[in-house]
Structure formats: structure tokens, C-alpha cells
Amino acid sequence: MFDKTRDVAQYIIDPIMFLALVGCYGIKTFFSLLIHFQFGTLFSVSKFKYVWFARFWAVYGPQLAQGPGRDRVKLLIPEVTGVVLDIGPGTGEWLELLDSSKLTKVYGVEPNADHYARLREHIKEAGLADIYEIIPAGVEDLSKYGIELESVDTILTLQCLCSVPNQRQMIRDLYQYLKPNGGKWVLYEHVVTKQKGIIAMYQATIDLVWPHFLGGCSITRNTEKNLREAGEWSKIDLKQPAEEPIYHMVPHVGGVLVK
Template sequence: MFDHAKEALQYLLEPIGFMFYSSLYLPGTVLSLLSTGQFSTLLSPSAFKYAWFARFWAVFGPLTKQGPRETIAPLMKLAKGVVVEIGPGGGEWIDMYDKEKVTKIYGVEPNKDHHERLRKRVKELGLSDVYEIVPVGVEDLGTRWVQEGEVDSIVTVQCLCSVSNPKAMIKSLYGYLKPGGQWIVYEHVITHVGGLVAWYQWAIDFIWPHFLGGCSITRDSEKWLKETGTWSKVDLKQPDNESSYMVLPHVMGTLTK
């Protein structure tokens, strides 16, 4: 009984811990922007938010993959052929790709504050001839990089929670996927447990996006993915190692077009 209560308390405090650690990088971000003369970023709430998050995630991002690594790795290794990865950040997950299966990876990362670390990571892993950073949003992906029906695999790992218009992005990406192609998913989603957990998640989500780069933890991405088009197979579930009453639950798996 005591262990169960302790575990529940840990899940409730988890988002508070994330926000606390993020706040520690706020002063350093301000000083860095001041010292480099990036006053326009300081005066723009959205630009500052991304700069702050990039600074925080440069340190914390690699740490976050230690826990779910064993869960995510088998999914990432399913990616093959032409791959579109959304929101790779600093490349925390790209070492999990099977180099023998992929022919081209387009990393769609409009936040340029992540690009230096991402380039370094790509070079370290010997993916320079395969991995291309796409410095625009999904809405501009077709202007230069891929056309509809050309993509074998789409990878979204903890990014649908952060984009400004997730439903539109999901619909757009569905069009790029070729018949038989797979959408590989590991995402924050809204809890399906009612009562205190749902209320607490909803309350946390009022302030969470300000500390975590615009991420929202109450999006029903699983439902939106399923409804965006016709799938020949849907294999989505909550990770086996997650409790049903987590405040930061995920959905994982694949959808095949």
C-alpha cells in the first residue's frame, strides 16, 4: 500500500520536477542573449521561449532518453527507405535508426537553436550522407524536399505535443506517406483516466507549455492520428511500463497506410 502511494506521488510530482529544472536555465538564457547582443530574441516572447527551451534541452534532452530508450529503440528501427522525422531537436534519438534500412532521413526542425547540436550529432554517428536537416515547418516540406506519396516512414517522437496546429500537421504528413508506409509514434497524450488525474493534468497544462517549449500534455494525438485518414493497420498502445494514472502518459506504436 505504501509503495503504491509513493509511486502515485512520484507521478504527480514528475511534471513539477521538469518545470523546476527548466526554470534553472532561465537566467543563463537571458545572460547569454545579452552577452551576444541578441536583443530581438529577448524582446520576442516566442523567440525567447525557443531559445530558453533549446538551452535547457541541450542538457536535459539526452537524459530523457535513458528511461524510454528500450521502449523507443525497437520502434525507431522500423524506419526504412525515405524517412521524415519531425522535431529531432538536438538528435537525441537518431542513433537508434538502422543504417541498413534507411536511404534518406529528412529531419524537420524549424527551431534553428537546435541545428548546431543536431549537425554535430549527425556527423558523430556517420549519417552526414543520409541525414538532411529541413529548417522549415511541415507546411513547407513539399516546396523542396519530398512530394506527396513519396515517404516510407514518418517518425514523431514527443513532438506532436509542441507544434502549433497539430491536426493540420498530421493531415499534411499523412499525404506524404506512401501506401504501405508507416507512421512511427511515441507521443505525450491526454490521460484517459478521469477524476483527480485528469483534473491535475489539465491544471498543470496551463503553465507547462511556458517551461517546456510550447509542449501541451492534454492533446488527444492518438485520436487525431487514427481519424486523419484510412489506415490498413493501427497498432497503438500505452507503454507497458507506464501506469494508467500517469500525468505524463504516452502513446506508442505504428499506423500503416
């Protein structure tokens, strides 16, 4: 009983401790910009948040890719084949898991230019330099880069749908790029809790601060619902990891949807 109470308490405290860690990077970013006289960025809230998150993610992103989610993602990676839209790859922490022998072309859709230097390094390290192309834009501009509707074999989203603007519409737009009769959406995302009452209230309270600290990321998005309703699917296999307790404040869902 004592161990379970301690476990619950840890899950309650973890989001607060995580925000405190991110906050420390915010302070470091502030003084770094001040010392280097980058006042244009320093006194623009949006630009400051952009740089703050990029600097934090450059350190934390690789750690996240080595965490509990790594084994879950590895089980999904064999489904990533053909022409791929890699949405929000960030600095490319997951790229080493891809099997280049199963890939024809990969478009990394990443609008944050602060990630590009490290992303290019990871592309090379993963042996994908010949087939991986960075798309420096959002989903709404994919057609400008020659990517046609119903031309993509696989859409890959790994913990990125939490921060995209107008998530529901973006998911519907991306659905249109999948090939009919077999196009796959492979994902591992954190989502809104399915629990009610105090757990949902606590998660919603944390989310009042979370997006401001983490580049617009929200932990209360109903991503699974939006994916299920994006269009007609011939197969849906989405699950919350069995090892995650019901009181997890940042629960995940992973799996594959087939058009």
C-alpha cells in the same frame, strides 16, 4: 500500501519538480542574454522562449534519450525504413538508433535553427551524413524542398507532436506524404491521460504552465485520436507502455500505423 501512496505522490510531484528545473534554465537564460546585451531577444517574449527552450533541451534532450523511453523506441526503430521524414529531430538524440542499412534518404524537418549545430554532430556520429538532409522549415513547406506527396516510406515522430502548431491538421497533411499501401508512421509520444476526474484535472492544471516553459509543448493533446483519424490505415498498433501506471501525469503511446 505505504509504498503505493509514496509512488502516487512521486508521480504527482514530478511534473512540478520538472517545471522548476526548466524555470532555473529560464533564469540562467535571462541573465546570459542580459550580460551579452542581447536585448532584442531578451525583450521579445517569443524569441526569449525560443532561446530558453533550446538551451534547456540541449542539456535535457540527451538525458531524455537515455531514459525509460529509449528501450521502447529501440523496439520500434526496425520499422523505420526507406525514405524517411524525421519530424522535429531537435538536436538528434535518437539518431544513433537508426539502422542506416535500411534507409535510402532521411529528411530531418526541424525549423529551430538553434538545434542545427548539435544535430549535425549527431548526424555524423550516427553515420548518416550521406543520407540525412536537414529541412529548415515546417511541415507546411515540405513541397518547397522537393518532397512529393505519397513518396515517403516512413514518418518518424519521437516526442515532438506535443509542440507542433495545429496538430490535427499537421498530422493530416503528413499522412498525404506516405506512400499508399504500406507507408508507415512510427511514433513514441506523450499524450492526454485516458483517466477522468482528479487525474485529468491535475494534468490540465499543469498544462496551463507547461507549454510556456517548454517551447509550446502540451501534455493534454489527444495525439492518438488525431493519428487514428488522419486517414485510412490498414493496420494500427498503438499502445501505452505497460509499466506506466494509470496515474502517470505524462503518459505515452508508441507504435506503428500502416497506410
